[in-house]
Amino acid sequence: MDIDRPVIRPRRLRTGPAMRRLVAQTSLEPRHLVLPMFVADGLDEPRPIGSMPGVVQHTLDSLRTAAREAVDAGVGGLMLFGVPKPEDKDAVGSGADDDAGILNRGLAALRADLGDDTVLMADTCLDEFTDHGHCGVLDDHGVIDNDATVDRYVSMSLAQARAGAHLLGPSGMMDGQVGAMRQALDLDGFTDTGILAYTAKYSSAFYGPFREAVGSSLHGDRKTYQQDPANRSEALRELRLDLAEGADIVMVKPAMSYVDIVRDVANEVDVPVAAYQISGEYAMITAAAERGWIDRDAAILESLTGIRRAGADIVLTYWATEVAQRLG
Structure with a gap:
């Protein structure tokens, strides 16, 4: 039987590793990765996080060691979260803007060690520091008071800038948070301190x-301030507001279940776009790999490449150091 054979054969560009590398449209490099890290007060040694195998709450000493390892591997930055002692939490998150608080001590230690060798980022949010676990101040009815919370973020941002953070990450999704922080930072002389807007x-x-x-004390949920997973165009409204208020980098969180949002945001902006591969995404891949259901190393690289392909310039991932070492 005389059958016409295809003239156009896309498989020619998939014939071997060298060819695939030559024509790859998305790259994943150590500089694209940011390592989230937790530093806890009152620990004598790192404390493993049961639901995130391989991730720990650090002491100040182990934080410094792990941060140096990450930087030596070539990661682009570090995002630091603080975990205070339970007895130090209160209704307004006083430890968040205390220069002697665990997060600000951690930032200061890393800035002293690393200087400008990496981009040091700070979580600018109250949830770790409040006894109710919400990202802000509650009013008399137990509802988040947006403007009172923004005032706390302003104070927190100044403390983090003093501690040495290069980028501040307001993650509470309060209206006006970026603009208020930007104004306060500029008025206090921190014009070079950037804002990575969630x-x-x-x-x-x-x-x-x-x-x-983070040892959360959360009561209830955060649905009145975090976005509804059913909504898409709402993200672009938030994007326009953050850019108008002075955001230097914009971020989508989570990443893997929201790659459509990552692409929507990337299509709209001329600033860097970040995406956060969050704890549950890390835990799912880890758990499946532990059971032998998936190839762990391949799944990690595929997930990160997919986030990059969707449009993220920067990916926050708990695998940042490991992947950076693997990529060389």
């Missing part, structure tokens, strides 16, 4: 392990 942070079921990681 522009589209969704109320996700995949945050569960993170709450163990």
